[in-house]
Amino acid sequence: MNQPLSNSQMRDAEALLHPYSNAVALRQTGVQIIERGEGIHVFDQSGRPYIEAMSGLWCAGLGFGNPELVEAARAQMEKLPFYHLFSGKSHEPAVELAEKIKALAPGRMARVFYQSSGSEANETQVKMVWYYNNALGRPDKKKIIARVKGYHGVTIVAASMTGLPYNHKDFDLPVDRIKHTSTPHYWKGALEDETEAEFAQRMAADLEAMIIAEGPDTVAAFIAEPVMGAGGVILPPDGYFPAIAEVCARYDVLMISDEVICGFGRTGEWFGAQTLDYPCTSISMAKQLTGAYLPLSAVAINLDMAEVIEANSGKHGTFGHGFTYGGHPVGCAVGLKTLEIYERLDITARVRGLAPRFHAHLERLSAHPLVGEARGVGLIGALELAPGKSPKGFDAPGKVGAKMAAEMLQHGVIVRAMTDSIGFCPPMIITEDQIDEMFAPVEASLDATHAWAAAEGHLG
């Protein structure tokens, strides 16, 4: 039996439609209202602390309540609370942050374009690719290849590139220029006796076959997250990205790296493309760019794209794209302070230093009978729950994962169930002791979930 909804929960139910929520179920269970945050913890209305093991939505890399970020926002609000970058206007925080992004990003990025969200960044990516190919006199080269289980956001083109069924169902998506190639998940997707190297080559061959079937003159770009986040923290095997990059180069297909989760230290390098070792022509970034204290996203493009796009804007008299809040001065000031703090903390070394402790826990837990696979890199990881450790997964996907997340919440740790993969992506300020604390309730939660799954008949 559910408790009756509290007054706050009732008001919420009457006032809000929640993203990524089952509105019917929420009417029964009520929302969980979070009131404040400090360090790696958030607190509910009763004052109970929770470890935010997902950094919110993979974004609060510096945790909560950082006074320097608050002060950076306050000072910028006082000086210039808003200005824009349209029609020849600019401001110092936007320029300085773009210079910083250029200095940190791989692939010799030449220009930065701002938006407010990851979805808008990926929307910009596609519009730039189309604009670029039109400028080059290649009007047919427009298709974008993304991947099944990839996540690129929810606006129309970004949601089309996202390779998850619930982003398409009843939204009349994907749009027709967007295609999806295979997910590079070896544990789930390998053929019998196939080695990781053979699997990686087969994934690249799938991409090549799709490019040939669609017609290389019609395929403009390939987009990928270095580590698939919302798809379940899926890491490709060694050799995957180099093989993919070769295929893209062969057919003159641009490579877009969606670093909205992986950017800014999460994988132990500044960008995931460095950890996973692939070249990219452009990069999407958001989330940890401001530690999530303010909405800001950026697209960085290389010199070739920048020159073509700039020349084309000259031809048309304007680059007809831009968001009112793209490059908001307060967001940029907070972004600059965030990057300054990352540098001071030597964030990439810090993440690499913490990773062995983090992965030792995942490895230890992989022995549990309910865990099919443990995986991760840097400070992002997942435990995929499976019946009898089988990669085929549960007959009713998502139920066991949801139960596990609920068990962890009871123990004061907020994790995210992506179907039956339980994600861990804590603020990068976490300490070794706090990593132990975060993982402490996992075994008991797995046991309870296992017993429940057996009783409910989910184990087959």
Ligand SMILES: Cc1ncc(COP(=O)(O)O)c(C=O)c1O
């Ligand atoms: C890899 C990736 N790209 C894009 C997005 C979309 O970002 P937003 O929710 O800010 O639109 C997300 C969000 O989780 C993401 O993980």
